[in-house]
Amino acid sequence: MATDQTSPAQRVSDLRQKYVSGAVATPPIVAARASGARVEDADGTTFIDFAGGLGCLNFGHGAPEVVAAIHQQADLYLHQCFMVAMYEPYVEVCRRLAELSPCRGADQKSLLLNSGAEANENAVKVARAFTGRPGVIVFDRGFHGRTNLTMAMTTKVHPYKHGFGPLAGAVYRAPAPYPYRGITTEDAIAGLHAIFKEDVDPSDVACMVLEPVQGEGGFIPMPEDFVRQLVEICQQHGILYVDDEVQSGMGRTGPVWAIEHYDGVEPDILVSGKSLGGGLPLAAITARAEIMDAPEKGGLGGTFGGNPLSCAAALPVLDIVSSPEFRERTELLADKLRSALNDIAARHDFVGEVRGLGPMLAMELDTRERAYNTTQAARERGLILLSCGYDGNVVRILVPHVIEDDDLERGLQIVDEALGVA
Numbered sequence: 383m384a385t386d387q388t389s390p391a392q393r394v395s396d397l398r399q400k401y402v403s404g405a406v407a408t409p410p411i412v413a414a415r416a417s418g419a420r421v422e423d424a425d426g427t428t429f430i431d432f433a434g435g436l437g438c439l440n441f442g443h444g445a446p447e448v449v450a451a452i453h454q455q456a457d458l459y460l461h462q463c464f465m466v467a468m469y470e471p472y473v474e475v476c477r478r479l480a481e482l483s484p485c486r487g488a489d490q491k492s493l494l495l496n497s498g499a500e501a502n503e504n505a506v507k508v509a510r511a512f513t514g515r516p517g518v519i520v521f522d523r524g525f526h527g528r529t530n531l532t533m534a535m536t537t538k539v540h541p542y543k544h545g546f547g548p549l550a551g552a553v554y555r556a557p558a559p560y561p562y563r564g565i566t567t568e569d570a571i572a573g574l575h576a577i578f579k580e581d582v583d584p585s586d587v588a589c590m591v592l593e594p595v596q597g598e599g600g601f602i603p604m605p606e607d608f609v610r611q612l613v614e615i616c617q618q619h620g621i622l623y624v625d626d627e628v629q630s631g632m633g634r635t636g637p638v639w640a641i642e643h644y645d646g647v648e649p650d651i652l653v654s655g656k657s658l659g660g661g662l663p664l665a666a667i668t669a670r671a672e673i674m675d676a677p678e679k680g681g682l683g684g685t686f687g688g689n690p691l692s693c694a695a696a697l698p699v700l701d702i703v704s705s706p707e708f709r710e711r712t713e714l715l716a717d718k719l720r721s722a723l724n725d726i727a728a729r730h731d732f733v734g735e736v737r738g739l740g741p742m743l744a745m746e747l748d749t750r751e752r753a754y755n756t757t758q759a760a761r762e763r764g765l766i767l768l769s770c771g772y773d774g775n776v777v778r779i780l781v782p783h784v785i786e787d788d789d790l791e792r793g794l795q796i797v798d799e800a801l802g803v804a
C-alpha cells in the first residue's frame with residue numbers, strides 16, 4: 383500500500399505554492415501554535431521567535447489577558463460596523479489612546495482602522511482637511527505602508543513600488559539623518575530647505591510624516607536635534623507633525639511611544655498599529671479634537687475599522703503597556719540585548735553598528751547576502767529572525783518582551799552562531 387511521506391508542514395507549503403500569490407514573500411515555516419516568544423511548526427519543531435509577527439506581539443503570542451478578552455467579546459457580538467451601531471470597546475480604546483497620547487493639545491480623539499497603511503492614509507486625509515493644503519513631506523528610508531498613497535510615501539522602489547504606478551502626487555521626500563553613513567542632522571535639514579525652494583512652498587504642505595525610529599529602513603533612531611528642528615519648522619509654517627509609531631510604538635522602545643524619548647516633543651498626529659491589537663488587526667490615528675473633527679461627517683470610516691474583537695484585545699494590551707512592570711521588564715530586556723549584541727558584534731568584524739532605542743535593536747552588517755544568510759542559518763537552528771534596511775543588510779530584533787530568559791539567551795547564542803556561518 384502506498385504511504386504518503388509528505389509531512390504536515392510540507393503539505394501546507396505545497397498548497398501555499400499552488401494557491402497563494404507568489405508575490406507574498408514567505409519563509410519556509412508553517413506555524414501550528416504559538417505562545418509567549420515561541421512558535422511551533424506543523425511538524426512539531428519549536429522556534430524561538432525574534433520577529434513577533436513583524437512587531438505585532440510585543441506582549442507575546444496568546445497573552446492570556448488578550449485571549450480571555452477576545453473569548454468574552456466573541457460571545458457578545460463579532461461585528462457591528464461603527465457606522466451602523468456604536469459599541470463600547472471602540473469608544474474605550476479611543477478613551478485610553480487619549481489618556482496615553484503624546485500629542486499636542488488637551489482634547490484628544492481617535493479614529494480606529496485596520497492597518498498601519500490605512501492609518502497613515504487617514505492621517506494625511508485629516509491633515510489635508512485641517513490645513514486645506516495638499517503637500518506631504520516624508521523622509522529617506524521611511525516606510526509607511528503598501529497602499530496607493532503610502533506606496534508614494536514609502537522609500538524603496540523594489541519591491542514596494544515597481545510596476546504599481548502611477549503613484550499618488552504631492553508627496554515630497556526629504557533626506558533623513560543616518561549617522562552611521564555620515565548623513566547628519568545639518569545635511570537633512572538643508573535637504574528639507576532645498577525642497578521648500580525647489581519643489582513646494584511650505585505654505586502648501588499639510589504634514590510631515592516621520593518614524594522616530596525608522597523600522598523597515600534599518601532601525602535608525604532619529605537624532606534628537608533633528609526631531610526638534612523639524613518640530614520648529616512645522617510650527618513656523620503651520621505644518622502638522624505626524625509621528626508614525628506603527629512599529630516603534632506600544633512599548634517597543636520602552637515607553638508607550640518612542641517619541642517619549644524626545645523630551646518635550648509633542649506631535650500633532652500619532653499613528654499607531656501592529657502590537658496595539660495584541661495580534662488582531664487594529665490601527666489608529668490620534669490627535670487633538672480640532673484636527674480629528676476637521677473632515678466632514680462621513681468623511682472618515684470603513685467597514686471593519688475598530689472591529690469589536692480587535693478593540694477587546696487592545697484594552698488589556700493598553701493596560702499592560704502602560705504598567706510600571708512592563709516598563710521595568712522592557713528596560714531589563716534592552717540592557718541585556720544591547721550588551722549581548724555588542725559582544726556579538728565584537729566577535730564578527732563585518733558587523734558595522736549595533737543601534738536602536740530601548741529593546742528595538744539591530745545590527746547593520748556589510749552586505750545584504752550576509753544578512754539573508756544569517757536569517758536562514760538562524761532558522762535552521764530554531765530561531766525566527768528578520769532582516770531589514772534600505773540595503774537589506776540589517777538584522778533586527780523584534781522579540782516579544784515576555785520572552786523567558788533562557789529563550790533569550792539561546793536566541794542570542796543562535797544569532798552569534800548564524801553570523802559565524804553566514
Ligand SMILES: Cc1ncc(COP(=O)(O)O)c(C=O)c1O
Pocket residue numbers: 496497498499500502525526527528593597598626627628629630655656
Ligand atoms: C512605521 C510603519 N508604518 C506603517 C506600516 C504599515 O503597516 P501595515 O503593514 O499594518 O499596513 C509599517 C509596517 O511595517 C511600519 O513599520
